[in-house]
Amino acid sequence: MLDHATRPDPEGCLTALTEAFPGAALLAGDAIPARNLQDTSYLPAVGPLAVVRPADPAGVARAVAICARHHVPFVPQGGLTGLAGGGHPVAGAVMISLERLTGxxxxxxxxxxxxxxxxxxxxxxxxxxxxxxxxxxxxxxxxxxxxxxxxxxxxxxxxxxxxxxxxxxxxxxxxxxxxxxxxxxxxxxxxxxxxxxxxxxxxxxxxxxxxxxxxxxxxxxxKPGCVNAALCGCDTYEDVVALLGSARRGLGPMLSAFEVMWPDYWHEATVTVGVRSPLEGLHPYYVLIEAQGLAEETDGPRFQSWIEDQFEAGLLADAAISQSLGDVQAFWNTRDACSEFGSRLGPHCAFDIGLPVARMEAFVSACRDRLAASIPQSLAVFYGHIGDGNLHIVALSRGAETQPMAEIAAIVYATVRDFDGTVSAEHGIGLLKKPYLPYSRTPEELALMRRIKAALDPEGLLNPGKVFDLEDDK
The missing domain is CATH 3.30.465.10 (Uridine Diphospho-n-acetylenolpyruvylglucosamine Reductase; domain 3)
Structure with a gap:
């Protein structure tokens, strides 16, 4: 417990902030917009002490200094598009919004x-x-x-x-x-x-x-001089891995994206969301390959020739090759359909994990089976930036009034641990993944993280409770 010298003084803090940030630069009480009460992590809304909206770096420093002087916690907020709760409000804290610090x-x-x-x-x-x-x-x-x-x-x-x-x-x-x-x-x-x-x-x-x-x-x-893409169908995951290796060798620095979509994802993207499929028929795996080159006259035929080589090598069952930037965007629409899942599928659990590329198919099979065994009417779709080892998962219980998110998360992250993966590839830890951080970091790494945090923020006022707690997990 904090002693008297470091006891939070929210009233004094709010008074000082009001003096330092007049008008719309400070919002409190009913004036706080709903958008500042939660991010996109499905965590419940939380009412902060106030929202400060500095217009320059000096204003951010002034707001932080006031909060620190009054021992009041504070949380930075950006676009509030995070999926792990990193920008989620903390009750009684001051939100420092960077929405006016633009340009x-x-x-x-x-x-x-x-x-x-x-x-x-x-x-x-x-x-x-x-x-x-x-x-x-x-x-x-x-x-x-x-x-x-x-x-x-x-x-x-x-x-x-x-x-x-x-x-x-x-x-x-x-x-x-x-x-x-x-x-x-x-x-x-x-x-x-x-x-x-x-x-x-x-x-x-x-x-x-x-x-x-x-x-x-x-x-x-x-700026790339040209962009070419292909939407491919593959018969086996072994073919997908071989195609990735061939793309790295054959396209070299032109290779800019290698996205893989499993059939469950493809169904939701093309049937539930309604994105038009560039391919005829169905395939066990769908691969979106993008190459950024210098000049269409040389790199376009080079990309076309490489795709033809993959057919001859038996790695492709089908492929649609872009003939224009409109085609490139149409191919990407299949991959970007996941942005519609929130409105089309309703509340769900979204996961951002990392795995060794060679083990992804085994992971997908194990994770799907474990979810099906424990979650009624389980739906799980798999897709991601496989070229860099990043897999995304959307999972839910169809027809459930309340999604069993904690149970789903426990199953997914336990499977990640079993396959030597990471619980976060690109979305961070925030609040939602905090209990599972030890699945991907050793006790020594966690202890070092806490030492760094304690050195810079000994009172734990900045974004408290996110990523890990200052004290060891019990």
Whole structure:
């Protein structure tokens, strides 16, 4: 228990925040919008003490310092599109929303960098880079509403990790506020900078538990000269794995996506959601392959020739090859149909896990069987970025008034542990996966995480209860 010196003073905190953030910059009581009461993790709404909406990095630092001085917990909020509860409110805490901290500050063509405020939506950044002839490879279904600060805070992955890596790979510089209100600015624009510890890596993927990101310098890529894609049908998972190896060798750096969809997913995408299938008939596995090249005149025929080679090798049962960017988008529509599952399937459990590629089919079979044995009217669909070892699962009990989410999660994560996987590939831990973090991290790793958290945030005020507790799990 906190002693008198560190006892929370919510009234004093609210008074100080009201003075520091006049007007609409501070929302309290009934003025707090419903959107700030929960994220997209299906956790119940929680009423915070207040919502602060700083317009600049100094304002974020000021808000944090006030909360720290009054020993009141505070939670950063971005686009609230997270699926693990990382941005979910904490009762009695102050929400620090970055929705007003937006804007592209600089695009440097010589350095191929873009400097941006943390509250800027990802799609805005993509369009800004595109207008200057560059490309931001990070892409998510929530691109229009997710914010870059949240993307970096969770080390987002997306569709093109196989070529460009996770979100951390595109960060050169970072600015962040520490839990005591200190603003640390390190907006480095150099690829090579080995001057001491690479401190930014502490905050990328920390889910807002070590600091609040306020600005970032992103490394842009050259805009692709052409994009080709194929939607393929395969007969066996062995063929899928062989196709992935062939794509890596035959397409090389052009390979930008390798997405796999199992038949249960395909049914929901094409029948329940209603996306048109580019293929005739049904197949045991569906593979979406994308290649980004330099020039259509050379790379288009090269991609076509490679697909033909896969038919000759017996790896493909069928394939549709794009003839235009419209075709590429149509192929991606089959993979993006999962964004409609919430409205079409209703409440469900969504999982984001990582597994050795060679073991994915065995995992899918075991997980499906275990769910069917324990969950009445079980429905489980499997799909994901198999090229980088990331599998997504949507599971539910059809017709259930209340979904048995805890039971479903226990089954899925126990199976992940049995197959030496990770409980989180790209969505983070937040609140929902916290009980299962020990399935993927050793006691020594968890102890080190707690030491880092305690060093930066000894009172545990910043995003408390997320990822893990400061005390060892009992």
């Amino acid at each position: 592209i500050e600089e695009i440097d063509p010589a350095a191929s960098t873009l400097t941006v405020c943390a509250g800027t939506p990802l799609e805005v950044i993509q369009k800004a880079a595109d207008a200057e002839g560059f490309f931001i490879p990070l892409d998510l279904g929530a691109r229009g509403s997710c914010q870059i600060g949240g993307n970096l805070g969770t080390n987002a992955g997306g569709n093109r990790v196989i070529r460009y890596g996770m979100a951390r790979e595109m960060v050169l510089g970072l600015e962040y506020v520490l839990p005591d209100g200190t603003l640390v600015t390190s907006l480095n624009k150099m690829i090579k900078n080995n001057a001491g510890y690479d401190l930014k890596q502490l905050f990328i993927g920390s889910e807002g538990t070590l600091g609040i990101i306020t600005r970032a310098v992103l490394r842009m890529q050259p």
